[in-house]
Amino acid sequence: MTSLRAPLEAAGHFLFRTRNALFPAAFLAAVLLFPPPPEHAGPAWLAAGVALLTLGQALRVLTIGLAYIKRGGKDGRIYASGLVTGGVFAHCRNPMYVGNLLALLGLLALSGSPLALAVGGAFFLLAYLSITLAEETYLLGRFGDEYRAYRARVPRFLPRPGGALATLRHPFDWRKVVSKEHGTLYLNVMLAAAVLAYGAHRAGDLDRRLVPVAAVAVAATLLYALARIAKKRTTWLRPEGAR
Numbered sequence: 001m002t003s004l005r006a007p008l009e010a011a012g013h014f015l016f017r018t019r020n021a022l023f024p025a026a027f028l029a030a031v032l033l034f035p036p037p038p039e040h041a042g043p044a045w046l047a048a049g050v051a052l053l054t055l056g057q058a059l060r061v062l063t064i065g066l067a068y069i070k071r072g073g074k075d076g077r078i079y080a081s082g083l084v085t086g087g088v089f090a091h092c093r094n095p096m097y098v099g100n101l102l103a104l105l106g107l108l109a110l111s112g113s114p115l116a117l118a119v120g121g122a123f124f125l126l127a128y129l130s131i132t133l134a135e136e137t138y139l140l141g142r143f144g145d146e147y148r149a150y151r152a153r154v155p156r157f158l159p160r161p162g163g164a165l166a167t168l169r170h171p172f173d174w175r176k177v178v179s180k181e182h183g184t185l186y187l188n189v190m191l192a193a194a195v196l197a198y199g200a201h202r203a204g205d206l207d208r209r210l211v212p213v214a215a216v217a218v219a220a221t222l223l224y225a226l227a228r229i230a231k232k233r234t235t236w237l238r239p240e241g242a243r
Helices: 002-033 043-067 094-109 114-143 145-153 162-170 174-202 208-234
Strands: none
Touching: 002 094, 002 114, 002 145, 002 174, 043 174, 094 174, 114 145, 145 162, 174 208
């Protein structure tokens, strides 16, 4: 890992800058270049996809609701105004990235294509590892011993279960979740609907499956619109402390 860290970090900075455009493109490429078989994916694929997507989304929700940190960068570069070590961050240093990866693996599994899951999964795993390594170097330079101590006691990706019940007893800010996560949740639902519709099309069964898929998409769109309206025009949806 030591000999590979420098090129992975360099790739991490590039991926961090371009992830909003590159990651959706990579996902679409994996699904379209490695299409599912002409028959429907079996129930095991569907169950695995839904389970992974739900688990990833749930981890994101927990992270945001308990102790969220925005690492969206600044001027296209990695940036953090503070070191958050509470909530889910007390058990895993990168819970949002783990949640993203699980959700993406779930979406790829919904396609029913082993190659799409393998190739796409490998890309996203390497991409998030590269970004994480770049962020670790930045955080170490910015926060020094504080981050060094945090890194020593909390795993990078695999959550540490100790103290999980105590963490879950902390106040949960659902307003923050709805305010900050409705866009990602909507995107995941729409991607899942699109992947399932694409699989049904390849199987020649789109007419029969279009109605339930479209119903999910319409319901998700309505909920997304309500969340947007509530966020822009009301005060009750604003996170605690933002009023």
